[in-house]
Amino acid sequence: MSLLAWNCRGLAKPRAVRFLKEIVYQYRPCIIFLETLGKIKKIEEVCKIIGFARYHAVDVQGHGGGLALFWKTDGGVQVMDSCSNYIDFEVNHAQVGRWRYTGVYGYPERSRRREAWNMIRSLAERSSIPWCLIGDFNDMVAANEKRGGHVHPRSLMQGFSETIFECGLMDLGFEGEEFTWEKFRGTEDWVQERLDRGLANQGWKELFPDAVVKVGEVSMSDHIPIFLSLNRKVYMKKQMQFKFENMWIREKECYGLINECWMNGGSGSILDKMVRCCIKLEEWGGGLVKEMRDNLVKYRNQMRILRARRDAYGVSQYNAARWEYLGLLERQEVYWKQRAKQF
The missing domain is CATH 1.20.81 (Receptor-associated Protein)
Incomplete structure (x- = not known):
C-alpha cells in the first residue's frame, strides 16, 4: 500500500493531469493528497480521470489554497476534519486496524510559522491512535535542508524541531532526491529546499516498521511529489485480455x-x-x-x-x-x- 502527497500548484493544465496519471500508474497509490489551487468541480473531474472512487476537497480561497484527497474504495477512509491547511482522516486497515493520516499544507508566510506549529500541536491532542502526517510543511529542521539563497533562520528551524519533538513525532526520512522544492533552476539565484516530508508517532512506526518515504525524480510544479510506501511489497501486474489501443x-x-x-x-x-x-x-x-x-x-x-x-x-x-x-x-x-x- 502506498500514499502520494504533492503540491501540484494547480490541475488546470492538461499536462499536470497527464503527469498525475503517470505517477499514479508508476506508484499505484491507494490514497492521494494534493495541494491543488483547483476548484471543486475540477477535483471531481480529476478523480474520474485517474480512476479513483471517492474524493474530499477544500475549495480555493482567493488566489491560493485548495486541497484534495482521493481514495480508491468506498469504505476504509473517514474524513474527520479539514480546512485550508490540512485534511485529517482515519483509515480502517483490514490487517492492522485503525490509524490516522493528516495531509498537510503549511502556511507559506514566515510570519505565520508559529500558527503552523500550533496547528500541529492542536492536531496531536485530538487522538492517541497511530498517526502520520505528510505533505508540504513549508518548513525545515536543519541548515543542510537548503541549498542556495539566504540562510534559513535558526529560530524557525528550532521552532519546527521543537514542535515535532513535543508532539511525539519522528521524521520518516526519505529515499531519492535530497530536496523537494526549487526555484530559478539553472540561474545564479537557484534555490533548493526540503519542504515536503513525512512525520509519524511511535505507534504508527510500530504498526508500519518497513514504511519509507520516496521522493520522485521530476515534477510539473516547483514541488516534487513524495510517496509513502507502507511496505516493500512488489505488486505484479494482472494478465490482461487483448485490447485494441x-x-x-x-x-x-x-x-x-x-x-x-x-x-x-x-x-x-x-x-x-x-x-x-x-x-x-x-x-x-x-x-x-x-x-x-x-x-x-x-x-x-x-x-x-x-x-x-x-x-x-x-x-x-x-x-x-x-x-x-x-x-x-x-x-x-x-x-x-x-x-x-x-x-
Whole structure:
C-alpha cells in the first residue's frame, strides 16, 4: 500500500493531469493528497480521470489554497476534519486496524510559522491512535535542508524541531532526491529546499516498521511529489485480455499490418482472421507500449542523475530529458484515457 502527497500548484493544465496519471500508474497509490489551487468541480473531474472512487476537497480561497484527497474504495477512509491547511482522516486497515493520516499544507508566510506549529500541536491532542502526517510543511529542521539563497533562520528551524519533538513525532526520512522544492533552476539565484516530508508517532512506526518515504525524480510544479510506501511489497501486474489501443491508430504501420493479416489470411473464416490480427497487433503494438514505458523510465533516470548538476551542460541535459519525458506523456494521453478505469 502506498500514499502520494504533492503540491501540484494547480490541475488546470492538461499536462499536470497527464503527469498525475503517470505517477499514479508508476506508484499505484491507494490514497492521494494534493495541494491543488483547483476548484471543486475540477477535483471531481480529476478523480474520474485517474480512476479513483471517492474524493474530499477544500475549495480555493482567493488566489491560493485548495486541497484534495482521493481514495480508491468506498469504505476504509473517514474524513474527520479539514480546512485550508490540512485534511485529517482515519483509515480502517483490514490487517492492522485503525490509524490516522493528516495531509498537510503549511502556511507559506514566515510570519505565520508559529500558527503552523500550533496547528500541529492542536492536531496531536485530538487522538492517541497511530498517526502520520505528510505533505508540504513549508518548513525545515536543519541548515543542510537548503541549498542556495539566504540562510534559513535558526529560530524557525528550532521552532519546527521543537514542535515535532513535543508532539511525539519522528521524521520518516526519505529515499531519492535530497530536496523537494526549487526555484530559478539553472540561474545564479537557484534555490533548493526540503519542504515536503513525512512525520509519524511511535505507534504508527510500530504498526508500519518497513514504511519509507520516496521522493520522485521530476515534477510539473516547483514541488516534487513524495510517496509513502507502507511496505516493500512488489505488486505484479494482472494478465490482461487483448485490447485494441487507440494510440495504435496514430501509427502508419497499424493499417498495413491489419491489411496484411486480413488479405493474406487465405480462405479462413472471419474469426480466424480476427484472431490472426489480434496476435500480430499484440506483438507489434505491445512493443510500442513497452518502448514508450522504457523511454519514460530512461528519461526519469536521466533526470534523477542530472537533477543535482549545477553546471550549464548538466542543466541543459536535464531540461532536454524533462521535455522528452513530458512529450512522451502527451503521446500516451489516448492510451491513458482508455486505461483510466483500471487503476
